[in-house]
Amino acid sequence: VRAVADERSKEDYEYGKAAVVHFLKVRLTDEQVEDFKKEQVRVEINHPNYRAMTLIPEEVKQELIKDLTSD
Numbered sequence: 001v002r003a004v005a006d007e008r009s010k011e012d013y014e015y016g017k018a019a020v021v022h023f024l025k026v027r028l029t030d031e032q033v034e035d036f037k038k039e040q041v042r043v044e045i046n047h048p049n050y051r052a053m054t055l056i057p058e059e060v061k062q063e064l065i066k067d068l069t070s071d
Helices: 007-014 030-038 058-069
Strands: 042-047 050-055
Touching: 030 058
Parallel strands: none
Antiparallel strands: 042 050
């Protein structure tokens, strides 16, 4: 699932600054949320100038599931 940068990030670049924290939005279908609950989850950056990957700890995943399933 690809993330989309928050609009505030765009403003930072327009002013020639880079924020220390970047907020990303991820939209998941109901099916993807169910998969998220069952599978090991990772965050991956795949950019020509920077690549990284890390697994999301189970405690963090459980908190994200609460966010994904709340009304």
